[in-house]
Amino acid sequence: MIRAALLQLTASDDPARNLSILRGMVRDAVAQGAKLICTPEVSNCVSASRARQLEVLCHEAEDPMLAAMREEAAKAGVWLALGSVAVRTDEADGRFANRSLLIGPDGAVHSRYDKIHMFDVEVSATETYRESAGYRPGDRAVLARTPLAAIGLSICYDLRFPQLYRALAQAGAEILLVPSAFSPVTGAAHWETLLRARAIETGSFVLAAAQTGRHAATEGRARETWGHSLAVDPWGAVIVDAGTATGITIVDLDLAEVAQARRRVPSLAHDRPYDGPA
Numbered sequence: 001m002i003r004a005a006l007l008q009l010t011a012s013d014d015p016a017r018n019l020s021i022l023r024g025m026v027r028d029a030v031a032q033g034a035k036l037i038c039t040p041e042v043s044n045c046v047s048a049s050r051a052r053q054l055e056v057l058c059h060e061a062e063d064p065m066l067a068a069m070r071e072e073a074a075k076a077g078v079w080l081a082l083g084s085v086a087v088r089t090d091e092a093d094g095r096f097a098n099r100s101l102l103i104g105p106d107g108a109v110h111s112r113y114d115k116i117h118m119f120d121v122e123v124s125a126t127e128t129y130r131e132s133a134g135y136r137p138g139d140r141a142v143l144a145r146t147p148l149a150a151i152g153l154s155i156c157y158d159l160r161f162p163q164l165y166r167a168l169a170q171a172g173a174e175i176l177l178v179p180s181a182f183s184p185v186t187g188a189a190h191w192e193t194l195l196r197a198r199a200i201e202t203g204s205f206v207l208a209a210a211q212t213g214r215h216a217a218t219e220g221r222a223r224e225t226w227g228h229s230l231a232v233d234p235w236g237a238v239i240v241d242a243g244t245a246t247g248i249t250i251v252d253l254d255l256a257e258v259a260q261a262r263r264r265v266p267s268l269a270h271d272r273p274y275d276g277p278a
Helices: 015-031 050-056 064-076 156-160 162-170 184-202 256-264
Strands: 002-008 036-038 079-087 097-103 109-114 120-124 127-130 143-145 150-153 175-177 205-208 212-215 223-226 230-232 238-241 247-253
Touching: 002 015, 002 205, 002 230, 015 036, 015 064, 015 247, 064 079, 064 097, 097 150, 109 150, 120 184, 150 162, 156 184, 162 175, 162 184, 175 184, 184 205, 184 223, 184 230, 184 238, 230 247, 238 247
Parallel strands: 002 036, 036 079, 150 175, 175 205
Antiparallel strands: 002 247, 079 097, 097 109, 120 127, 143 150, 205 230, 212 223, 230 238
């Protein structure tokens, strides 16, 4: 049995403030017996302002939140999935990376994943996002093989691309992580359905730690996110829904359920080649 914790935050564009809050939550999750702790997308900084991001974001090696979470993981001897941090890169165009980091009980970064699919959408006349303007996409799927479980990494908008999760599951993933900062409009319409679909299609546990509420902004427009961190079992049932309040949600996972779901419907082994469409 694996005890996991989903941390639901309302991060601002002040990384130091976010770190102070997150450190306390991680320690509380450890006190509740969690061995796998999951944080949301952009845990270090939620900002729609390029100027603010340039002011406060660091390269991975200098990121204070990553350094602190490595320290906390090592102190407690837990696995900590830093859902994502926004970090500087050496790209010529100056774009950042939206990077998920899985930290081991020794405090080392075990796996890194850069978000592949960029959230370039027009949700409504007043809600438009162009993630690719500020972030460069990754190009590699990542499966972390740990003593706890085989864990597939993804971030938020990746959720709409089922082929990524199928590839992770066929490579052995038992738990799929989907840290997110989902829009309230698309969250209300699609969030739970998409997470349950990914669990059903792959026979995997899906853990989705989320940002929630209205995010304070020093510059630029304030963002709002959907919340509702979810854990879904391999048969597609929602185990827990964190609602819209910030806090810690604890869930116990029995990996035997993964094997059972995949025996009942072994669709991961039923791919067939086909032609078309024209």
